[in-house]
Amino acid sequence: MRRKEFLKSMAFLTFGALFPNSKKLDYISIENFKEKISSFNSSDPKFWKLIRDQFPIPKDFTYLNTGGLGSSPFVVAHKVKEETDILDKYPTPNHDLEKWWKVKEKCADIFGCDKEEIALVSCATEGINIVVNGLPLKKGDEVILTTHEHAAGNIPLLNRAKRDGIVLKTFEPDAKNWVGNLERLEKLITKRTRLIFVSHITCTTGQRLPEREICKLAKDKGLWVFLDGAQVPGMMPVDVREYGCDFYTTSGHKWLLGPKRTGILYVKKENLELVQPLTVGGYSDAGYSVEKNELKFQPSAQRFEYGTQNPALFFGLETAIDFLNAIGIDKVWEHDRALAEAFYQELIKIANVEVLSPEEENFRTAMITFRMKNITYDKIVSYLMEKRIRVRPVTEGNLMAVRVSFHVYNNEMDVAKILSEIKNLAQS
Ligand SMILES: Cc1ncc(COP(=O)(O)O)c(C=O)c1O
Incomplete structure (x- = not known):
């Protein structure tokens, strides 16, 4: 089937x-949750019982x-509702940039990068599309990926292959031997290789790929690395800077327990000019003039954001991160x-x-x-x-x-x- x-x-x-x-359970505020959770040791079953009680499952x-979709704790749903109610009472088309940057600060903390390197997107798939479509790849340029990528990676890459003639080369992840993956990958590198695109943790077998070693190999060979982290932040600690990857993305609605239709994209500072923003609008720019044919993008990853947002979702994501940080x-x-x-x-x-x-x-x-x-x-x-x-x-x-x-x-x-x-x- x-x-x-x-x-x-x-x-x-x-x-x-x-x-x-x-059964509907009463939600407790994030402050209350922080206080309660800090009174237990994580080896005490009450610690995990308190966490379990915060979910409507x-x-x-x-x-x-959770690899498919996370459940959000009551406090996240409450935050989204509260922010939505405010917007319905006092509709304001422009999202509050000060609060927006605070969300990015929390995301940057989770990723181990600067807030200027973060774009808030709708899902990991959007993060992947922004980079895969925006990179300067020409006909015949090669991209290496595993045979275990999610459709969210395969489809944008195939789309680019059909449109611009890039060539996709795959290797089967070695589930027995850490070093085996590097060997398989290295064998595929040629003079035309430009990008390595791999899942940090595969959606298939939950295999963690050797992120630091892959990034080092890529840097030694002068290649870009995209780590698809849809299955990672919220499950385990992440440090994109230490890995040395160029791009990283995740969903807010899986392990981070955030509202549905939220995602985070990291673009290393040095690469901001490299990736051409393709879907753009208000907020992407730092000034433009149709008369003078001028357009200047935001200096930060905000250049990849555009148009009216649903800020309630991202304030909910911030609360979800607070919830996980409290644990x-x-x-x-x-x-x-x-x-x-x-x-x-x-x-x-x-x-x-x-x-x-x-x-x-x-x-x-x-x-x-x-x-x-x-x-x-x-x-x-x-x-x-x-x-x-x-x-x-x-x-x-x-x-x-x-x-x-x-x-x-x-x-x-x-x-x-x-x-x-x-x-x-x-x-x-
Ligand atoms: C490895 C991987 N990448 C990307 C995605 C797509 O995530 P989203 O639905 O947030 O775009 C998934 C979803 O399961 C995934 O497992």
Whole structure:
């Protein structure tokens, strides 16, 4: 079954199943949350219980697809509503730039860069399009990518290939050997290579690619590197400067737990003049004159923003970042990894299960992917949905597998629940 058809049938199947007995809980303010969370140690189960209570996910529903879409805590939804209400009371077409820059400061903090290098975009796909379309690439120029990229990377690159004749070269990620990925990548580099485009963590097997080593190799060879970080910030600490990448993007609505339709793009300061802004308008410019045929772009990554915004979404994203910072990104990473690791270690013991996530622990993240010898991936996903467990089918790279994501609202009971159902399937 094609992925689109499969997702349609999932939508039908899940709609009724999602909302019974979801109890409305009162939200607590971000200040209150910060105060409460700081009174517990993260090794205390109350710490994670307090976090779990901040989400509207029904107690009897096991949500294991943050890699697809995150749930936002009540406080984020509240912030969006509050800001939307203000806008409806006193409609103001121009967003408050002072508040906007504060959001960017928080995003820059998460990325490890300057706020001037951040553009607020609608999703990771938009971030990718801005760079892939804006880079000065000519016919015959080559781009290296993995066979495990998301459609959000593949489609803009293919579009550029069709339009301008750039050439795409792929390598299969080596899931066993960290250095193997560098070797595979290096073999594809020629005199015409200009850009390396890879997922920082792949959407397929949740594999973390060796970001620092890839960036170093690219710099040694004089190439640009784009790390697609849709699956990263909010799951683990990030430092784009330390990696040495040229471009980085993420979704606000996955691991960052922000409102839907938010994203962040990083363009290294030195590259701001390199990427031609293609979709532009009010806010992109620092002055223009039609009479004099003059146009000057903003000196910062604001040049990639344009037109009327929905600022409530981005103020909500800021609150989501505050929420994660109150927990501590290191603690989030430790928690998510511990759950994924507990799942992985049991999963590899189950007969009929083939685990596709990396064998080398350094590669593993909060997403684990598997398939089964006795039952197809779509049947596994549907069966789990019947048991009120939401995972994600993986058809990219022809894997025909199932991906399981663990985030702050998950706990050991979720791990036990999905393992027990997979064991049932393995015996069927
Ligand atoms: C690696 C990767 N890149 C990009 C995207 C697209 O993200 P968005 O929907 O925010 O554009 C995804 C979504 O799952 C992804 O996994």
